[in-house]
Amino acid sequence: MAAAMLLGHASCSDDERDMERPTITTEGITAQPAECDAYRIGDVIQVCYRLTDNEELGNFNLEIHSNHDHHTHSTSAVECDPDPVSHPDNPWVFNHDYAIPSGMRDYTIHEDIPVPDGIAPGDYHFMIRVTDRAGWQELRSMAIKIQ
Amino acid sequence: MLLVSPPDSVKTAQNDSTKTLQTVSVSARSVQAKTNTQNSVEVDATYLEEHFAGSLMQSLEAIPGIKAVAIGAGLSKPTIRGLGYNRMVVSEDGIKHEGQQWGDDHGLEVDQFAVDAVEVVKGPATLLYGSDAIGGVLALAGNRLPAAPLEASATLFGRSNNMQGGLSAHVAGRRGGFFYKANLTLSDYGDYRVPADSIQYYSYWIRLHDGHLRNTAGTERDARLMLGWTNNENLRTDLTVSDVYARSGFFADAHGMEVRLSGIDYDCSRRDVDLPSQWVNHLKVQSHSTLLLGVASLEANLAWQHNLREEMSEPLSHGFMPTPPDSLERRFDKHTFSGTLGLRLPLGERHELRLGTAAEHQHNRRNGWGFIIPDFESTTFGLYATDQWTASEALTLNGGLRYDAAHTAMHAYSDWYLTPTTGSDSAFLQRASEARRDFGSLTWSLGANWHSGNWILRLNVGKAFRVPVAKELGANGVNYHIFRYEQGNADLDPERSYQLDAGMEWNGGNVTVKVDPYFNYFPNYIYLNPTADYVEGLQLYRYTQTSALRFGLEAEAAWRIDTHWEAALRGQFCHSQQTSGDKRGYTLPFAVPPSTDLDVTWHYDLHGCGNLGLNIHAVAPQDEIVPPEKPTPGFLTLNLSASHRFDLHGGTLAVALQLNNLLDARYYDHTSYYRLIDIPEPGRNLSLRIKYEFKKQQKEPEL
Numbered sequence A: 001m002a003a004a005m006l007l008g009h010a011s012c013s014d015d016e017r018d019m020e021r022p023t024i025t026t027e028g029i030t031a032q033p034a035e036c037d038a039y040r041i042g043d044v045i046q047v048c049y050r051l052t053d054n055e056e057l058g059n060f061n062l063e064i065h066s067n068h069d070h071h072t073h074s075t076s077a078v079e080c081d082p083d084p085v086s087h088p089d090n091p092w093v094f095n096h097d098y099a100i101p102s103g104m105r106d107y108t109i110h111e112d113i114p115v116p117d118g119i120a121p122g123d124y125h126f127m128i129r130v131t132d133r134a135g136w137q138e139l140r141s142m143a144i145k146i147q
Numbered sequence B: 001m002l003l004v005s006p007p008d009s010v011k012t013a014q015n016d017s018t019k020t021l022q023t024v025s026v027s028a029r030s031v032q033a034k035t036n037t038q039n040s041v042e043v044d045a046t047y048l049e050e051h052f053a054g055s056l057m058q059s060l061e062a063i064p065g066i067k068a069v070a071i072g073a074g075l076s077k078p079t080i081r082g083l084g085y086n087r088m089v090v091s092e093d094g095i096k097h098e099g100q101q102w103g104d105d106h107g108l109e110v111d112q113f114a115v116d117a118v119e120v121v122k123g124p125a126t127l128l129y130g131s132d133a134i135g136g137v138l139a140l141a142g143n144r145l146p147a148a149p150l151e152a153s154a155t156l157f158g159r160s161n162n163m164q165g166g167l168s169a170h171v172a173g174r175r176g177g178f179f180y181k182a183n184l185t186l187s188d189y190g191d192y193r194v195p196a197d198s199i200q201y202y203s204y205w206i207r208l209h210d211g212h213l214r215n216t217a218g219t220e221r222d223a224r225l226m227l228g229w230t231n232n233e234n235l236r237t238d239l240t241v242s243d244v245y246a247r248s249g250f251f252a253d254a255h256g257m258e259v260r261l262s263g264i265d266y267d268c269s270r271r272d273v274d275l276p277s278q279w280v281n282h283l284k285v286q287s288h289s290t291l292l293l294g295v296a297s298l299e300a301n302l303a304w305q306h307n308l309r310e311e312m313s314e315p316l317s318h319g320f321m322p323t324p325p326d327s328l329e330r331r332f333d334k335h336t337f338s339g340t341l342g343l344r345l346p347l348g349e350r351h352e353l354r355l356g357t358a359a360e361h362q363h364n365r366r367n368g369w370g371f372i373i374p375d376f377e378s379t380t381f382g383l384y385a386t387d388q389w390t391a392s393e394a395l396t397l398n399g400g401l402r403y404d405a406a407h408t409a410m411h412a413y414s415d416w417y418l419t420p421t422t423g424s425d426s427a428f429l430q431r432a433s434e435a436r437r438d439f440g441s442l443t444w445s446l447g448a449n450w451h452s453g454n455w456i457l458r459l460n461v462g463k464a465f466r467v468p469v470a471k472e473l474g475a476n477g478v479n480y481h482i483f484r485y486e487q488g489n490a491d492l493d494p495e496r497s498y499q500l501d502a503g504m505e506w507n508g509g510n511v512t513v514k515v516d517p518y519f520n521y522f523p524n525y526i527y528l529n530p531t532a533d534y535v536e537g538l539q540l541y542r543y544t545q546t547s548a549l550r551f552g553l554e555a556e557a558a559w560r561i562d563t564h565w566e567a568a569l570r571g572q573f574c575h576s577q578q579t580s581g582d583k584r585g586y587t588l589p590f591a592v593p594p595s596t597d598l599d600v601t602w603h604y605d606l607h608g609c610g611n612l613g614l615n616i617h618a619v620a621p622q623d624e625i626v627p628p629e630k631p632t633p634g635f636l637t638l639n640l641s642a643s644h645r646f647d648l649h650g651g652t653l654a655v656a657l658q659l660n661n662l663l664d665a666r667y668y669d670h671t672s673y674y675r676l677i678d679i680p681e682p683g684r685n686l687s688l689r690i691k692y693e694f695k696k697q698q699k700e701p702e703l
Helices: A002-011 B006-012 B045-050 B056-060 B470-474
Strands: A023-025 A044-052 A056-066 A096-097 A104-114 A120-131 A135-144 B039-044 B066-071 B075-081 B091-094 B117-122 B136-141 B149-159 B165-174 B179-191 B198-201 B204-207 B217-232 B234-248 B278-293 B296-310 B327-346 B350-367 B376-390 B395-410 B430-431 B435-452 B455-466 B478-479 B486-487 B494-508 B509-537 B540-562 B565-578 B593-606 B609-619 B634-647 B651-660 B683-694
Touching: A002 B350, A023 A135, A044 A120, A044 B117, A056 A104, A056 B509, A096 A104, A120 B509, A135 B350, B039 B045, B045 B198, B045 B217, B045 B634, B045 B651, B056 B117, B075 B136, B136 B234, B395 B470, B430 B478, B486 B509, B540 B609
Parallel strands: B091 B136, B486 B540
Antiparallel strands: A023 A044, A044 A104, A056 A096, A056 A120, A120 A135, B039 B117, B066 B075, B117 B136, B149 B165, B149 B683, B165 B179, B179 B217, B198 B204, B217 B234, B234 B278, B278 B296, B296 B327, B327 B350, B350 B376, B376 B395, B395 B435, B435 B455, B455 B494, B478 B486, B494 B509, B509 B540, B540 B565, B565 B593, B593 B609, B609 B634, B634 B651, B651 B683
């Protein structure tokens, strides 16, 4: 038992464990989309957010889904004057995984997402998810509007 | 008495003269402490009655090292020394209990009111129980032979936190060679309450209506019938049919593709079950026979278990999956056929040989629009031999060997909807491919027990194993409860564990002290590793094998101050660490934080007899975490209990009251998957149980 305790402590001392989550921040950049931003069909959402991690970033994902039913989970407390509840047949679904080059601790997302023709205008959620190499995840969600 | 998985519990179950424990609050006692080389604790029905705490497992939590991971207010999953799910075995009358052990939100599919006695084995017990018994065994005995020609009882029970009400009835008897036992339990509960007005998941705020976790209400209906015959000499045989049905809601704000509020008005009633929800049915037919032949004894068990489970949720499109036509998200339909045969053969004065064999066949089919585990069939077969050698009055030695072979065949599965591939093409993506695996495992165990004067010392060393389950081998889908994508690995090896267990007990009459340390090495622990990758917008978790070390101890000191007062101090800690792979240096998931309990009990005799008890339960903070966990702060709860028994019209009336979390403390259980979604544990709760028991004492003339 004593040996086991020593073993446990020995391996604790060379602690290389990453205990920090990555962050999604707007520091030092003009972030887009911002909470309550409105776009028109045919516009391009020029996504710009900064991702940081204490050791190494993993990958990120961008997702846009309908909030016509007001399921309301924006991570910010802002209310964006939503349209009345509706259930359109052709909501916009965007879901894409992106790789971050290995070894990065600081990465700024620059992705252009055109708003396609034929989708239902109204309330949407824009979500950013990011992992780090150790498997920690952070996410951020914004309410946006398509006009 | 007779052999085969769990010989000791069967033995005790049939020995109806089980003494009521003097030490009620301190509770559980060691079984055969003077010869047993393993760490094993037994409690009887009286203990369970007086510690009624909502679910069977919660009633057993007073045993150091045993923990109930609560799933809502009335369901819980057992863990032994931090190992649960498929790393421990629950057996009922010698047959391994099948449910969805691998899942997060399944309690035990057992009628706790039909349990006569429970034996808990801490530490590996695969030698007698086969695959999965790495962490230990919870052996439930419900086939106690009725002693009286007629005995009957009725129990009313309720809990304040989730407005639970229920009743259980029991009737049993023995006339000549024939005996029977019937149980019926009904229970219904509402949404449970936590001491919080909102909870936070990532940075989502979920407001709670009056502290109620919306849609966690449910209902349970259990029935059990045993019929049997004995020649009152050397033969006993019985047949038991039991059915456990449960329907319950899932916490509505944490199920589905994301944290969301549905159009369903969950807050209009606290008792209704809306979507998402599940229902579970567990039907079991079991035959059990024992035969004494001179000094030898034989035991045979045959069982069929049918597990049916459906998870329902609002049909929603996700990614390229269109809106499904109905609310059947998943259906599991599992049949398990098991048989065991065991022989106990004393050889001379000093040796007792046990030989046994066990076989099991499983057949699992899935349905619904959500895919998580493939269809599979699996067959296992095991053979074992053990010898107990009474080397001297003081020293007992134990050794055994077992070989198991297992075959698992998994079926292919493809999506029911099209996913765009290259260009304008699209395909029904294959989620699982056909796979066949064969596993073999040799396990062994050696133990010694030495007792002298006030001392008992135990030492046990052994190897245990577990065959990977279908979810670990073949999962490939979204876990809707926890917003992640889970992927199995068809190449996983059987998990092995080497364990050294010790036990020291000093019994000085009114003072008893016990210390049980253990050390445990897994060359290839299977766990769900969060990766840096995304699949369909969700973080990918992949089943991986890593080497891991675990060690810890349980300690207990009990003091009988006088005939009325008793005090006990109990504590446990467990440390675990991954020693290879991606998460080297991290702990294993859901590491149990150190905890301690102080109990003070007052026994009194006044119009019958009773106990009053105070329990202080303190849990240390847990900072040993692995992604995606969060550190969990420590907490302290105060719990009160009172029980009283008195004679009434020739029967006994027993009343038990428990007040849990008296101060309505808001705290988190680090070992619960609810912790990951930031749901605190239930708030203050008052449980009441009233039982009236009647026995027709005079014996019928024997036939």
